[in-house]
Amino acid sequence: MGQGLEQQSREQWKTRSGFMLAAMGSAIGLGNIWKFPYITGENGGAAFIIVYLICIALIGIPIMLAEFAVGRNTQKDAVGSFRELTPGKPWFITGIFGVAAAFFILSFYGVVAGWALSYTTKAMSGDLLAVPADQMADHFVGFISTALSPILWQLLFMAIVIIVVVKGIKQGIEKWNKILMPTLGVLLLILVIRSVTLPGAGEGISFLFSPDFSSLTASAILVALGHAFFSLSLGMGTMITYGSYVPKDVKLPTAAVGISLADTGFALLAGLAIFPAVFAFGMNPGDGPGLIFITLPAVFEMMPFGQFFSVLFFLLISMAALTSAISILEVPVAYFMRKFEWSRKKATWILGIIITLFGIPSSLSLGAWSGFTIGGLGFFDAVDYLASNILLPLGGLLTALFVGWALGKKKSLEIGGLSEASIWGKLWILGLRFVAPVLIIIVMLNALKLI
Numbered sequence: 001m002g003q004g005l006e007q008q009s010r011e012q013w014k015t016r017s018g019f020m021l022a023a024m025g026s027a028i029g030l031g032n033i034w035k036f037p038y039i040t041g042e043n044g045g046a047a048f049i050i051v052y053l054i055c056i057a058l059i060g061i062p063i064m065l066a067e068f069a070v071g072r073n074t075q076k077d078a079v080g081s082f083r084e085l086t087p088g089k090p091w092f093i094t095g096i097f098g099v100a101a102a103f104f105i106l107s108f109y110g111v112v113a114g115w116a117l118s119y120t121t122k123a124m125s126g127d128l129l130a131v132p133a134d135q136m137a138d139h140f141v142g143f144i145s146t147a148l149s150p151i152l153w154q155l156l157f158m159a160i161v162i163i164v165v166v167k168g169i170k171q172g173i174e175k176w177n178k179i180l181m182p183t184l185g186v187l188l189l190i191l192v193i194r195s196v197t198l199p200g201a202g203e204g205i206s207f208l209f210s211p212d213f214s215s216l217t218a219s220a221i222l223v224a225l226g227h228a229f230f231s232l233s234l235g236m237g238t239m240i241t242y243g244s245y246v247p248k249d250v251k252l253p254t255a256a257v258g259i260s261l262a263d264t265g266f267a268l269l270a271g272l273a274i275f276p277a278v279f280a281f282g283m284n285p286g287d288g289p290g291l292i293f294i295t296l297p298a299v300f301e302m303m304p305f306g307q308f309f310s311v312l313f314f315l316l317i318s319m320a321a322l323t324s325a326i327s328i329l330e331v332p333v334a335y336f337m338r339k340f341e342w343s344r345k346k347a348t349w350i351l352g353i354i355i356t357l358f359g360i361p362s363s364l365s366l367g368a369w370s371g372f373t374i375g376g377l378g379f380f381d382a383v384d385y386l387a388s389n390i391l392l393p394l395g396g397l398l399t400a401l402f403v404g405w406a407l408g409k410k411k412s413l414e415i416g417g418l419s420e421a422s423i424w425g426k427l428w429i430l431g432l433r434f435v436a437p438v439l440i441i442i443v444m445l446n447a448l449k450l451i
């Protein structure tokens with residue numbers, strides 16, 4: 001079957017740190033810097049953050065370890081790994097959902113990342129901060145509803161993603177994450193220091209860290225749970241695919257905990273870069289998705305050296321989006337390379353182009369095509385809803401059930417690198433068997449408006 005040959009020629013990460021940085025690069029993205037701050041703002045701050053941290057610990061870390069274990073053990077893509085572990089059974093459908101979710105998520109992720117890229121250049125040229133603060137919202141809406149410009153930025157962003165993925169695991173993905181991730185850390189720290197040292201920053205800091213549980217709503221808890229998934233890149237086979245390039249000597253439980261901590265730390269730091277500044281200048285933290293494109297540029301206008309910091313900020317988002325988008329494209333690329341024996345170059349270009357084209361209606365749906373709706377949602381929102389609220393939780397649920405039940409406890413503990421006698425081994429199995437499935441089902445029923 002040429003199996004031996006196929007396994008020999010399959011790439012692996014060059015170093016352990018290269019793998020850790022690439023997985024962190026996948027997890028840390030628009031979810032951390034764009035979405036986490038605005039959903040925290042909308043849902044009341046510190047109490048929401050505590051619920052989010054609990055979700056990461058109870059569901060996120062166990063499922064991340066499950067995905068790594070499945071990928072590393074089989075050295076296969078999201079679909080092939082399920083087929084290999086349970087031949088002849090329908091579990092591989094989990095991987096098909098993953099490939100579909102990757103396709104949908106990347107299509108609109110590229111659109112938002114294109115906005116960030118465009119805002120980086122607007123910040124550099126000074127055009128952004130020349131917009132009067134009270135016209136920032138109109139400026140943003142005007143830009144994203146234009147037909148051509150956002151699409152050109154999306155095409156540029158996707159071209160960069162494709163070029164990195166074509167280069168492969170070591171020379172493309174690992175190399176770029178090794179450069180971009182430390183840079184990202186430094187940029188974010190500079191922004192945090194600027195923000196927390198502004199006069200009046202204290203209010204923003206207590207918004208993030210002094211919980212008021214009376215303000216917590218049931219829907220906030222569900223938002224936190226759903227976001228834990230998205231932020232850790234779970235439920236669509238990304239961590240299975242990245243796990244499949246991990247050498248045998250890497251300790252997966254330590255890696256899963258480390259990557260989750262880094263992702264969460266980054267989200268909190270993004271909050272610390274944004275909220276103290278938002279409060280210091282009397283802006284509203286609950287401004288929703290426009291927070292970083294509308295509220296923040298207005299904040300930068302009032303800040304000393306605001307232009308410099310605005311360039312750093314939008315560069316930060318663009319780079320974080322790039323390392324995540326790379327990991328999303330790798331899911332279908334790895335699948336098509338094995339399944340249809342395509343070369344990496346062919347798989348990356350063909351799939352990359354199809355996904356990019358599919359993103360165009362998402363972009364147009366915010367302007368010219370806003371009249372076209374599916375179930376009351378515009379195209380962008382419909383694709384986001386399908387992928388984030390249905391496919392990702394479904395993928396996570398099936399993965400938890402697969403490793404928790406279908407594989408058998410002994411095999412699962414063996415591939416996860418945990419022992420049955422240890423408390424961590426027991427907790428992991430318990431989490432996969434009961435805690436994660438029950439909580440995910442509640443979130444999904446809620447998303448489908450059934451409860």
Ligand code: PFF
Pocket residue numbers: 026027028029030031032105230231232233234236237238239324325327328
């Ligand atoms: N985790 C990324 C973020 O927070 O922006 C988004 C993402 C990447 C989601 C990869 C899912 C995925 F498989």
